[in-house]
Amino acid sequence: MEFNEVIQNRRSIRHFTSQEVEQDKVDQLIDCARLCQSSKNRQPWSFMILKGQEKDKVADIMAEPFNEESKEMFGYVNTVQYSADTIKRAQLLIAVFQVCEEEWFAPDLISMGAAIEHICLECVNLGLGSVWIGDICFNERAVSKYLGYEQLHLVSAVAIGYPAEAPKPRPRKSREEILLSKK
Numbered sequence: 001m002e003f004n005e006v007i008q009n010r011r012s013i014r015h016f017t018s019q020e021v022e023q024d025k026v027d028q029l030i031d032c033a034r035l036c037q038s039s040k041n042r043q044p045w046s047f048m049i050l051k052g053q054e055k056d057k058v059a060d061i062m063a064e065p066f067n068e069e070s071k072e073m074f075g076y077v078n079t080v081q082y083s084a085d086t087i088k089r090a091q092l093l094i095a096v097f098q099v100c101e102e103e104w105f106a107p108d109l110i111s112m113g114a115a116i117e118h119i120c121l122e123c124v125n126l127g128l129g130s131v132w133i134g135d136i137c138f139n140e141r142a143v144s145k146y147l148g149y150e151q152l153h154l155v156s157a158v159a160i161g162y163p164a165e166a167p168k169p170r171p172r173k174s175r176e177e178i179l180l181s182k183k
Contacts, residue, residue, distance in 0.1 A: 001124070001125050006121050006124045006125050007121070009124050010120060010121060010124050011129070011166075011167045011169070012130075012131040012132070012167070013129025013130060013131055013161075013163045013165060013167070014082075014086045014089070014131055014159075014165070015086075015089055015163070015164040015165040016089050016090050016091060016129060016159075016160075016161030016162055016163060016164050017161065017162040017163070017164045018091075019091070019161070019162045020091055021091050021092055021128060021160060021161060021162070025126050025128065026049060026092065028122060028126060029094070029119050029122050029123065029126075029160070030047055030049075030094075032118040032119060032121075032122040033045065033047060033115040033116070033118050033119050034115075035118070036111070036114050036115040036118045037111070037114060038108070038111035038114070038115070039104075039107035039108060039110065039111050040107070042104065042107075042108060042111065043111075044098050044099045044101075044104065044108035044111055044112065045096060045097065045098060045111070045112055045115050046096075046097040046098075046099075046149075046152060047094050047095065047096060047097070048094070048095040048097070048147060048149075049092060049093075049094055050092065050093040050094075050095060050147075051091065051092050051093075055087060055088070055090070055092065055093045056087070056088050057146065058087065058093060058095070058136075058143055058146065058147070058157070059083075059084040059085070059087035059088050059093075060084065061139060061142050061143050061146055062080065062083070062084050062087070062135065062136050062138070062139050062143055063080055063081050063083075063084040063139075064139060064142065065138070065139055066080045066081060066138070079135055080135045080138055083133050083134075083135040083136070084135075086131060086133070086159050087133060087157070087159050089159075089161070090131075090159035090160055090161045091160065091161035091162070092159075092160050092161065093133075093157050093158070093159050093160070094119060094157060094158045094160065095136075095143075095147060095154060095157045096112060096115070096116055096154070096155045096156045096157060096158065097144075097149055097152040097153065097154055097155065098112050098152065098153040098154075098155045099152065099153075100151065100152060100153050109155065112155045112156070116132055116155075116156055116158060119158050119160075120132060120158065123158075123160055127162070128160055128161065128162060128163070129160070129161060129162065129163030129164075129165075130158050130159065130160045131158070131159050132156060132157075132158055133156060133157040133158065133159055134156055136154060136156060136157045137154070137155070137156070140153070140154045
């Protein structure tokens with residue numbers, strides 16, 4: 001697929017078929033992230049592939065603090081549960097960890113975002129669907145502990161599988177709305 005087509009066709013996919021993602025495609029996704037540029041070539045990322053019960057347990061841990069009682073305190077409680085449900089519908093989850101070094105936190109975080117986007121774009125190229133799961137950060141410490149990497153910062157996760165939906169493009173701001181001029 002042409003790169004411009006990949007960008008044009010990228011969507012957040014939240015419903016997946018039951019078809020397993022082949023190991024060679026998982027390897028390609030990790031290679032795309034591994035080859036991503038990073039600030040000062042620090043490559044501050046580590047990835048964990050989760051499937052089956054382990055993946056579902058991560059979803060449960062992520063949503064644990066959010067119940068009906070917390071709905072009034074946290075307006076995003078519904079999105080956290082929806083993200084947990086999305087993880088359970090996906091065939092795999094890639095947990096994305098960052099090395100914790102305070103002086104490098106911001107540039108490394110930007111690098112992490114670029115690596116995640118490489119994964120999401122390669123999913124389109126491979127005929128897969130994906131969605132970036134930011135809600136995992138709301139219970140990051142508990143998820144990291146369960147996965148055995150408390151010393152790392154769990155930045156995000158990517159739910160992946162074969163798409164069972166084909167969402168239309170979401171509205172985008174025009175160039176004029178996003179370009180600034182010097183004042």
